[in-house]
Amino acid sequence: MSTLLLNLDFGEPPLKKTLEGNAKHQKFVKKRQFLERRGLLNKKKKQPPNNVPKLHSEPEKKGVTPQVDGTWKISPLPKKKTADSSRASERSLDKKTSVPWLTPAPSQKTGSVVAKADLLEDFQSSLPEIKSPPSRPQKNPQKNAIQKNTPHNSTLAHSENKCSGASQKTPRKMVAIDCEIVDTGPKGHVSSLAQCSTVNYNGDVLYDEYILPPCHIVDYRTRWSGIRKHHMMNATLFKIARGQILKILTGKIVVGHAIHNDFKALQYFHPKSLTRDTSHIPPLNRKADCPENATMALKHLINKLLNRDIQAGKSGHSSVEDAQATTELYKLVEVEWEQYLAQNSPKD
Numbered sequence: 001m002s003t004l005l006l007n008l009d010f011g012e013p014p015l016k017k018t019l020e021g022n023a024k025h026q027k028f029v030k031k032r033q034f035l036e037r038r039g040l041l042n043k044k045k046k047q048p049p050n051n052v053p054k055l056h057s058e059p060e061k062k063g064v065t066p067q068v069d070g071t072w073k074i075s076p077l078p079k080k081k082t083a084d085s086s087r088a089s090e091r092s093l094d095k096k097t098s099v100p101w102l103t104p105a106p107s108q109k110t111g112s113v114v115a116k117a118d119l120l121e122d123f124q125s126s127l128p129e130i131k132s133p134p135s136r137p138q139k140n141p142q143k144n145a146i147q148k149n150t151p152h153n154s155t156l157a158h159s160e161n162k163c164s165g166a167s168q169k170t171p172r173k174m175v176a177i178d179c180e181i182v183d184t185g186p187k188g189h190v191s192s193l194a195q196c197s198t199v200n201y202n203g204d205v206l207y208d209e210y211i212l213p214p215c216h217i218v219d220y221r222t223r224w225s226g227i228r229k230h231h232m233m234n235a236t237l238f239k240i241a242r243g244q245i246l247k248i249l250t251g252k253i254v255v256g257h258a259i260h261n262d263f264k265a266l267q268y269f270h271p272k273s274l275t276r277d278t279s280h281i282p283p284l285n286r287k288a289d290c291p292e293n294a295t296m297a298l299k300h301l302i303n304k305l306l307n308r309d310i311q312a313g314k315s316g317h318s319s320v321e322d323a324q325a326t327t328e329l330y331k332l333v334e335v336e337w338e339q340y341l342a343q344n345s346p347k348d
Contacts, residue, residue, distance in 0.1 A: 214239075
C-alpha cells in the first residue's frame with residue numbers, strides 16, 4: 001500500500017499577544033494606573049466593539065478627554081500662583097490705589113471689628129456731604145420752670161382756680177316753660193297744646209310759637225289762654241313743635257308752675273330729678289307766709305314776694321311772662337332748695 005502524504009500548510013503560527021505590549025503602551029498603562037490610585041480617573045470599563053452602536057454616551061470627565069484611537073488625553077491641572085504672578089497683581093493694585101474712590105476696599109477678615117470700622121469710614125468718606133436743615137432751638141426747661149414760679153403766673157393760676165370754683169357754684173343748665181291750653185275733641189273734653197314758650201336762666205326767650213292741635217278746636221279759652229282763631233292760621237303743627245321743644249328740654253332742669261299740666265299737653269314725661277315745680281316748693285311758701293303744703297297760684301306768689309302784678313289784662317295770659325315769673329321765683333330759693341334735693345334726691 002502506498003503511503004499518502006498530506007502537506008497541509010496552515011500558515012505561520014499566530015503571534016502570542018504579549019502581556020506587556022510596546023513601550024508606549026506600557027507608559028500609558030502606568031500613567032492610567034497612577035491616576036486611578038490617586039482617584040483622578042475611574043477604572044476603565046470594557047467598551048463594546050466598534051460595530052455595536054452605543055446606547056448611552058458616557059459623560060466626559062473633567063480633565064480627561066477621549067481620543068479617536070481609544071486612548072485618553074489628560075488635560076494639565078491648573079497652575080498654582082507663583083511669586084512672580086502675585087507681585088504683578090500687587091503692582092496693578094498699586095496703580096489703582098492712585099484713584100481712591102474707584103478702588104475696592106481691601107479684603108480683611110469679616111470677624112475683625114477694626115476691619116469693619118475701616119470699611120465704614122472709607123464708605124462714609126466717599127459719600128457727598130449732605131447739609132442738614134437748621135435745628136430749631138429747644139426751649140430751656142429751666143427757664144420754663146422759672147416762668148411757672150413767677151408771681152404773674154401764680155396770680156393767673158389763682159384766678160383760674162377762682163373761675164373753676166365759680167363755675168362749680170353756677171347753676172346747671174336750666175329752662176323755664178309755660179304752655180297755653182285749648183279744648184279739643186268731642187264736646188271739648190280734651191286739653192290740647194296751642195302755645196308754648198321757654199326761657200333760659202336769665203329770662204331770655206328760647207322758644208315761643210303757636211301750635212296747631214291735631215284735633216278740631218272746640219273752645220279757645222281766650223280769657224285764660226289769650227289765643228284766638230287767627231293765631232292758628234300760621235301755627236306750627238303739633239308733631240313738629242313737640243320735637244323742637246323736647247330738644248330744648250332734654251338733659252336740663254325744667255322749671256314751671258303746675259308743670260305737670262304742661263308735660264301732659266306735650267305728651268311728655270321729664271325726669272323727676274330734673275323737674276322743679278314752683279307750686280310745690282316749701283321754702284317758697286314759707287317766704288310768702290303760706291302753708292308749706294299748699295298749692296299757691298303763680299299770680300299770688302309774684303305779688304307777695306316780688307311786689308308785681310302779672311296776668312292783669314283781660315286779653316289773657318302771656319306764656320312768656322309766666323315763664324319769666326317762674327324763673328324769678330325759683331331763683332329766690334334756688335340754693336336752699338337744691339341743697340335739700342341733693343340730700344333727699346327724688347326718685348324718677
